[in-house]
Amino acid sequence: MKIPVPEHIQNLEAYQPGKPIKEVERELGLKNTIKMASNENPLGPCPKAVEAAISAMKEVHYYPEGGGYYLCEAISGFYGVPKENIILGNGSVELIEIAAKAFTQKGLNTVFSDGSFAMYRIATLSMSGDVKAVKMNGRTHDLKAMAKAVDANTRLLLVANPNNPTGTYNTFDEIKELMETVPESVLVIVDEAYKEYVRKEDYKSAQALLEKHKNLLVLGTFSKAYGLAGLRIGYGFGDPELLKTLHKVRSPFNTSLVAQTACIAALDDQDFVKASVELNYKEMEFLEKELAGLGLNFTPSVCNFILVDVPGSGKDFFEALLHEGVIVRPMAMSGFPNSIRVTICKREGNQRFIDAARKVLKNLKP
Numbered sequence: 001m002k003i004p005v006p007e008h009i010q011n012l013e014a015y016q017p018g019k020p021i022k023e024v025e026r027e028l029g030l031k032n033t034i035k036m037a038s039n040e041n042p043l044g045p046c047p048k049a050v051e052a053a054i055s056a057m058k059e060v061h062y063y064p065e066g067g068g069y070y071l072c073e074a075i076s077g078f079y080g081v082p083k084e085n086i087i088l089g090n091g092s093v094e095l096i097e098i099a100a101k102a103f104t105q106k107g108l109n110t111v112f113s114d115g116s117f118a119m120y121r122i123a124t125l126s127m128s129g130d131v132k133a134v135k136m137n138g139r140t141h142d143l144k145a146m147a148k149a150v151d152a153n154t155r156l157l158l159v160a161n162p163n164n165p166t167g168t169y170n171t172f173d174e175i176k177e178l179m180e181t182v183p184e185s186v187l188v189i190v191d192e193a194y195k196e197y198v199r200k201e202d203y204k205s206a207q208a209l210l211e212k213h214k215n216l217l218v219l220g221t222f223s224k225a226y227g228l229a230g231l232r233i234g235y236g237f238g239d240p241e242l243l244k245t246l247h248k249v250r251s252p253f254n255t256s257l258v259a260q261t262a263c264i265a266a267l268d269d270q271d272f273v274k275a276s277v278e279l280n281y282k283e284m285e286f287l288e289k290e291l292a293g294l295g296l297n298f299t300p301s302v303c304n305f306i307l308v309d310v311p312g313s314g315k316d317f318f319e320a321l322l323h324e325g326v327i328v329r330p331m332a333m334s335g336f337p338n339s340i341r342v343t344i345c346k347r348e349g350n351q352r353f354i355d356a357a358r359k360v361l362k363n364l365k366p
């Protein structure tokens with residue numbers, strides 16, 4: 001290629017998504033492959049959302065409403081956050097990119113944990129910002145160290161709560177303290193993609209801090225507990241002044257009519273979310289017991305996945321499992337070279353993973 005690529009883009013490594021089932025089956029000549037790689041909902045999509053999406057197809061000759069008025073209204077009703085405080089993204093990942101676009105440039109930096117979501121790094125580097133990756137406290141965000149890492153050139157501080165890929169969380173009080181410590185000139189983004197799964201008394205959404213802190217953006221998504229990852233809708237809660245700046249760099253029709261309509265129906269089906277969370281905990285118990293039986297260490301999780309430590313490299317273990325038709329995720333990209341992340345599925349899938357892991361472990365031993 002003859003087109004000169006800017007240095008900050010040359011040095012960027014593209015996000016590596018979980019391998020799609022069809023791709024793995026084609027490449028390895030396998031059948032009945034199971035995907036436990038991207039924290040997708042094992043119950044499939046929320047059925048009411050699918051129905052609504054199909055009926056919305058009849059109107060797709062029209063452009064959608066850019067701001068997603070009716071979905072914002074539904075989200076507002078459900079969460080009790082005023083409509084003016086809500087912005088939609090093509091997945092919550094797009095809102096992270098929008099925030100980086102709006103607030104980052106050369107010479108400015110972003111603070112996050114070294115063991116967190118890979119997109120924080122990519123969004124920052126693609127705007128030629130600098131990355132300040134802060135060491136975790138074990139496998140949990142060290143929020144005090146993150147606050148300390150903030151300097152005059154910091155514009156963004158990102159916290160996944162609960163965190164991907166560790167599955168750990170920070171308490172509401174810790175997040176509150178973080179907001180009270182970090183200067184108002186830093187946009188704090190609390191990414192709550194897995195909030196629906198958390199069952200801890202001391203955990204609460206940071207949305208309760210919005211009124212007091214105008215430099216806070218709280219993210220949620222329909223990709224996980226609602227089972228709508230393929231539709232791409234995430235949302236952000238923030239001060240209207242902040243959202244005004246974000247809207248300037250948002251592409252005009254970033255969320256589709258079909259997706260907006262489906263998510264309105266999904267919000268109305270809390271039984272589906274409840275069933276998803278219940279299945280998750282039942283199966284988490286099964287997996288924890290079986291992993292312990294295999295002698296594999298794991299990080300206790302409040303999410304729909306488990307970070308499992310393996311002998312040797314996570315990449316090798318991932319590839320060995322792949323040949324057994326089980327797709328998990330190696331986690332070197334997020335700072336865990338000796339771990340894999342396993343999405344909690346239904347019993348059949350979880351059992352297959354355990355059986356495959358047992359086989360892989362056996363082959364490892366001389």
Ligand SMILES: *Cc1c(COP(=O)(O)O)cnc(C)c1O
Pocket residue numbers: 039090091092093094117160163164191193220221222223224229232233234
């Ligand atoms: C899955 C996930 C998201 C959700 O991304 P979408 O773009 O909404 O699909 C966001 N943050 C983290 C940490 C995630 O793991």
